[in-house]
Amino acid sequence: MTYSLLEGNEAIARGAVAAGCRFFAGYPITPATTIYHSMLNLLPPIGGICMQGEDEIASIGFCLGASMAGIKVMTATSGPGISLYSENLSFAIGSEIPIVIVDVQRLGPSTGSATRGADGDINFLRWGNSGGLPVVVLAPVDVKDCYTLTLHAFNLAEEFRCPVFLASNKEIGMTRESIDLQQVDIPDIVERSAAPADQPLLPFSPAPGTHVPDFLPIGHEVLVRQTSSTHGTDGYITTDSAAIARNQERLIQKLLSAVDRFSFHEYYGDKDADTLLVAYGVTARVAKAVFKMQKRQGKPISLLILKTLWPVPQKVIRHAARHAKRVVVVEMNLGQYKREIKRILPRKSVSFYGQMDGRLITPDRIKEAVNG
């Protein structure tokens, strides 16, 4: 095996460039700053654009402008920056502007601890927009995921014309790790579907047989309208409640009806196990260590590592839990995703271990949770 040494944040930057990202704007914030540094090294020499906004609001604003001009864009921040992104996230969701947003989570609430990890933004990413429409959140486990999930994130943003979050964590983003780049599975690169260039554009009219409108960039010979206001298919403000309801439903269905295609996960089922351990992010690594120990000790468990958190991959969760008598959820927060697991598995016994003190959850803590 031949390895390179890469930190998670650099892997995200390199994944973004491989996905065709040519515009990055960000505002310095630990532990996400090295994504900005990496993009600054990577983009300008290949004709890309890397900018530092005057604040996070400007950074995501730059990105939305550039995305509407037809460029693949990314921004990166941590919890405090996600707060400031919120109004523009709602814009990107409602007005279908492709963008990849990296949240290298740090311990909150608020400014919290800049150099301590957490997975405390999981629900914030999902629900931190006005309107409550769905978003895509992918959660890397290690450096390899940082690379590949970034490629998938761009593909999903382009295909579904929506914001896609990468829910990283200081413990992944700023951890260096050996990675065999030859062994990385790289998906085909997806581009936005272009609308016909010989007729006026209805910017929010889904292409036939799909839930997603075709795209033309601002600056094209065909005029393009973009608006954050409640709009009809023509991109003009509307008060037609039937048209509004149709559009909201489409924004929900375009993601919910497709989530089975992008329910990234790892499942290690053991036929002798009656316990299913569910984890995501850096905690999934610890869960995997426990899974192996339990097997060695003749007390096997099953393990589900979720890498798509939102929309909730219900099918995957139900399938993994079908033989389990009990389900144990571990998270680097005080129990955010366990609510989803309980909702999906109402007849199972679901227990939880969480910790939000800036430290990694140790294998011992998970073993205690698993073995009761």
Added chain:
Amino acid sequence: MDSLLNSARPPVLCPGCAHERMTHTLDQAFRNMGLAGHQIVLVSDIGCSGLFDTFFHTHAMHGLHGRALTYAAGLKMARPELNVIVTMGDGGQGIGGAHLLAACRRNLNVTLLVLNNFNFGMTGGQYSATTPPEAQLGSGFLSALERPLDIGEVARCAGAPYVRRCSGYQKELASLIQEAIEYEGFALMDIWGICPGRYTKKNRLTPRMIDEALAQRPPLDGVVPENERPEYGQHYRRLAAGQKKVSAPAVIEPRFNAPQKGRQEVVILGSAGQRIITAGELLCIAGLTAGMHTTQKNEYNITVLRGPSISELILSPREIDFTGIEKPNVVLALDQDGVDRRRDLFERLTKKSFILQIGGVSLPDSKARIHQIDFKAKGIRRTDWALASLAILADLNCVISVDMLISALKLKFKGDTRQQAFALVRQLGTH
């Protein structure tokens, strides 16, 4: 050239609104310039000025209050050939103040038309950043408490190279707008107008009064010579073209065998400025030269050059799951700050654990074997102690070999730095 006004969507403004006049003036400017709709993007935000994008057959991007300049920046960087024109009210200017200052400093070739009518029209006539204190408005006595902002003066001070303060009723306004659009850089026009729906309900304001008020201010008539400089986009592209392309991450071929076969966990306890993180990276690279999986997890305070700096390294022939370290094989105790931060670690150490204790650092009790060395007495600079401790490990054939370390130094360092590192390894070598 044909009008770019959208005949299907005529202005829906109050009778007598200055914005309606502006709509036609802006269209006149576009016609004078011979621009087609697809050569223009109108970027707008919230409020009555935010309706402008619907009045024209151009590209349009309408977004959040005060953020229009940020979308405009992304659009202009992505499409330098587009005429990017932002309409904003005094409200948008106020809420987006940071963006206005940054746009002036940045100097992208974007035109900002501030349609200044001294209040929030759409929401019921509240005071804005430009409301005169004597105005009677929906915000009651609060309007009297804050001093109005002179947008043009602020823009000039912030570095805008083109600033004009003028009346929306000025006859030659279309050609002035054309001049602003044609200016190669950030151009701001603070255009004063009347809001009949709200402002003049209780306040008297006429085009003549606007002219008189403007005449009392120092003129701002376009180009600000002391602020003229290269346009941001062009400047960016020139500097970007000179940046060196970054190569792919180095791929490290395994050439050696690690001295110990199993998983090795090393914790470096030091302080900021001791190059702890670099030493950790070197240890990882050394591990890669032996085909090991490696992880490096660091802990430090947000302060720079002060406080503990800790690096946790794992070298393992198998995939590494948990990246934390509970019972390290090796502890490099380089500074009291790091040792004190991780005092709990020492009680978990076993007889098999190994501590390299640098002179001057005191350790909590533990069962570990301790190897003491005084780097200071050997004339080694404090900033080299982390590297020196790796040299000691290599010399003891503990976790890494000398070959692995030398190979890592070759991969990481060049020139003098590399030679100095080699010299340090030689100085501390006993074999």
